[in-house]
Amino acid sequence: MSEVQAASAPWGCDKGTIETSPDLLSGVSLPAAVVFEAPLSHNLEWMQRFATDHGARLAPHGKTTMTPALFQRQLDAGAWGITLATAPQCRAAFAHGVRHLLMANQVVGEANMAIVADLIEAGADFYCVVDSVANVRQLGHYFAARDLRLQVLIELGVEGGRCGCRDHDQVLALAELIDSAPALVLAGLEGYEGVVHGDNPETAIRRYAWHLVEVAQALDHDGLIESPTPLITASGSAWYDLVAGIFHEAHLGEHFVPVLRPGCYVVHDHGIYRQAQRGVLGRRPDLERGLLPALEVFAQVQSLPEPGLAIVALGKRDIGFDHLPEPLRRYREGGSAEHTLSVRGWKVARLMDQHAFLRLPEEATESRNSEVRVGDIVAFGASHPCLTFDKWRSIALVDDKLQVLAMMPTCF
């Protein structure tokens, strides 16, 4: 790095931190993002067992949390590696002990290639995806000049989708080009079913997963895969059951290592992934209990300016807003975790950068004991988790008594 690069983050950049005590209801600066230990443990174990039961390795998508302490928990639970979306994300994960890095994205630009080359030199088992002749040539030149070998997976996309080769001919042409590039190793096939659409998504995703299987088998048959332990990988956090089922059914384990890479499962959510999970459990009634939401954001009522309106010190800087946050519970500041107060009928009507407008069903007076007061603490659910985590430099891991067990730094 150059001298104009700042060495490290300066003092004073933290919000949501422990100030006077680790009690979330009295000593922590709110708003704060918190992960509950019990559902976190459950989710870690649940998804690892799911992958193992389907003969697949788990490489959870780390972009969701970018929280090294959670990466470690995922590895401790049995994950093979961590999936990431960018070269700087891979660097952050490797710096915190992750050895197997699956970058489910193209490496573009010499500065990003330099980051990856440094990781490989430092001992990382690194994989990225390719989908174009141009990018394969760029990578071939760069890594040859660095005298390194880069493991690449061909990305298979769909018409109208995101990245990825659109047909078998493109895949074959790319495989042959990779084969001719001494610095590149074809190490398998990658896809992402989350961008597959159709009138019947389930049917379209099943078809896509089978297509991945067939293309992988064809590449293998043609002797174009160089790695002795090639990967076949797909699956986000909504359709992983279909992908894992088809990889399992196809007995891919004989020639390929199936790798699943859901990310949001680790903390689940209170919105789109809770809904997606209903789909999974509907398709797979054999799966017990399912995932549990573990991420919440705690914030305080700062003003009760009109009947039926509470302004909460929580904004777009603090929580994802693809869906508006959902009030879950309320506490008195300084109270205990057991004494929750109702938020029935409470609704976030609007979110600004630093403020939430909550509509309340009754008048916002302080005349009754359970009624809302300035200073009341509201727990919010979010959707989705990726865009909540990235608002925070550290996340509080808490127990059921709302005591902070650890502050977990993030690496966005």
Add this chain to the structure above:
Amino acid sequence: MSEVQAASAPWGCDKGTIETSPDLLSGVSLPAAVVFEAPLSHNLEWMQRFATDHGARLAPHGKTTMTPALFQRQLDAGAWGITLATAPQCRAAFAHGVRHLLMANQVVGEANMAIVADLIEAGADFYCVVDSVANVRQLGHYFAARDLRLQVLIELGVEGGRCGCRDHDQVLALAELIDSAPALVLAGLEGYEGVVHGDNPETAIRRYAWHLVEVAQALDHDGLIESPTPLITASGSAWYDLVAGIFHEAHLGEHFVPVLRPGCYVVHDHGIYRQAQRGVLGRRPDLERGLLPALEVFAQVQSLPEPGLAIVALGKRDIGFDHLPEPLRRYREGGSAEHTLSVRGWKVARLMDQHAFLRLPEEATESRNSEVRVGDIVAFGASHPCLTFDKWRSIALVDDKLQVLAMMPTCF
């Protein structure tokens, strides 16, 4: 801070950083957020002159950038202090040398009060706003127990708005309560015209600004303001001309210090604030030239999977998305800043967490020299700036030749 508090951000958390050279077109990991020096300098000088010409102090809202290097530039240009939205933001600003802190928000919660009390003990000239009896009592107790005096401004709101007292009687009752609290000093009046709405916003905002003036004068007349140099403050980045004009016209300078606190002006934008600026210049043709957009995000084409479609490595993690980002210019990787290529007709159709879908008017082939290639670098404009800054731990300050002059850490 407790022992479970992480001491500092770990290594590996940076994206958009200098890797092999300070040249944005070859040595910087993209995507990267950049601020151009020339329009930045212009905006700093322009807004300071505007405030001075209207007899007002400038306390730019620091929540926009949370970038201490930009706070310093604002102070160097003549700003009196920095406005902030939360206690942790105030701590970050104070840690970087800002002495006059205007928290244009309620301080709620003992952990946040502890942060503020520590700042006052350390020598900060700190102001916050109050709008409720409950909060005034909480602050009065807390700061009395700490044996400190807290300067508060009464917030004046509007019916259907955000925080703030809704009528003169509430203001008076609050002023009397503050007067009776030994730990509190009534130091003026605060408002925010950005949440005032009406069929004719200009008329509604003028009326609100005059209302602020009248209430301030009434408090002064009743001898309820304790501070010898009380503040009257309002103004975001859209209607500052109306507020400043009315404060000036009212000759408030005789009894009050008018403080303006626009935030987004410092880098302006390519969306809502550009539009707002047209309104300002339409109302005030005497103001020359106006603000210039200074903030862009640079990202690279990673895939050209179908004719007319480019996938760019830029997502919701990298840029504000209240409005979809606007492609401004294109460069070849490794090229020079002078050689820009067209993005005419390019349009961001969709933004995911880490990817942008760009619709291109012509087929995305590489047959002609000017046509799009994998690796091409696209400069994007954003709206609005607050929600772009907070995606970055450091922002590159660049010159017209796209050379990085400094990496500016942020404190979100």
